[in-house]
Amino acid sequence: RLLARLSSLLISSLAGALDTLTHIQGTRPEGLGGSRDAGPAVAGPRPPYVIEAEAATPYSGYGRTGRTGLRKFPPKAYTRK
Secondary structure, three states: OOHOOOOHHHHHHHHHHHHHHHHHOOOOOOOOOOOOOOOOOOOOOHHHHHHHHHHOOOOOOOOOOOOOOOOOOHHHHHOOO
């Protein structure tokens, strides 16, 4: 009985080792290196025209002020006539 238990443990451990050795690492075609054309500045700062375009979209909820809320001129309710 003990011999049968030891042999089953040995077989299961060998099967696990075989799975580990034959497993292909990952499923992404580029592997762990990332994209070939991705240079060091991929996540760098965004150009000012992109930031300005995002701040000024009509659906963003912000005007040309972006998220600061600061304006060059006061609102029309506070201007003198």
